Amino acid sequence: MTRNPQNERILLELIKKGDQNAFGKIFNIYYNVILVFIYKLTKNRMQAEDIVQETFAKLWAFKERIDINRPIKSYLYKTSYNLYIDIYRKSLRAKEMLKELYYQKIISLTEEDDAIKEKKMALIEYTINELPPKCKAIFMMSKFDGLTYNEISSELNISVKTVENQIGIALTKLRTALKTQVF
Secondary structure, three states: OOOOHHHHHHHHHHHHOOOHHHHHHHHHHHHHHHHHHHHHHHOOHHHHHHHHHHHHHHHHHOHHHOOOOOOHHHHHHHHHHHHHHHHHHHHHHHHHHHHHHHHHHHHHHHOOOHHHHHHHHHHHHHHHHOOOHHHHHHHHHHHOOOOOHHHHHHHHOOOHHHHHHHHHHHHHHHHHHHHHOOO
C-alpha cells in the first residue's frame, strides 16, 4: 500500500477499532522510514530498532486516542524522537553519575591521611629489607634501578626465569604484608 492520506485515514480508523491488519500495513509502510530517521540520531542499529519498535508499541497501546485527521507520519516521528531523547538524557545522567563517583574516588584516594601513607611506606621498606639478600638485590635492581629482567639476568649471571621467580616472591611478600596490616 502506498502513502495516501485517504488510505491512511481509513487505516487509522481501523486501528482505533483494534484491527491488527491495518496496524500491520501502517507498520510496513513506516517502519524503515522511522528506523532510518532514528538510526541517524543513535548511530546504533539495535538501539534504533528498539526505539522504533517501542514507537509502534505506543501507537498500538494508545490506538483509541489516534487523531485520524493528523498525519500518522508526524505522530511516529515525534514519538520515536521523544523516546530517543529520553534514552539520551538517561545516558547523560548515568555518565554524570559515573563521573561523579570517579572523582569522589580520586579525591578519597588523594586525601588519604599522611600518617597512613608513612606507615605503608615504612612497612614496604621493612618488608623489602627482610627479603633474602639475592631476592632483595634482584627486586631493587628491577623496581628502583629500572633494569629489565634480561639486564638483571646478564649482570648477575642468572637465568631470566630466576629473575622472574625472585621478583614474584618479593611482590607476594609485599602484597601479603600490606593485606595483613590494618591502617
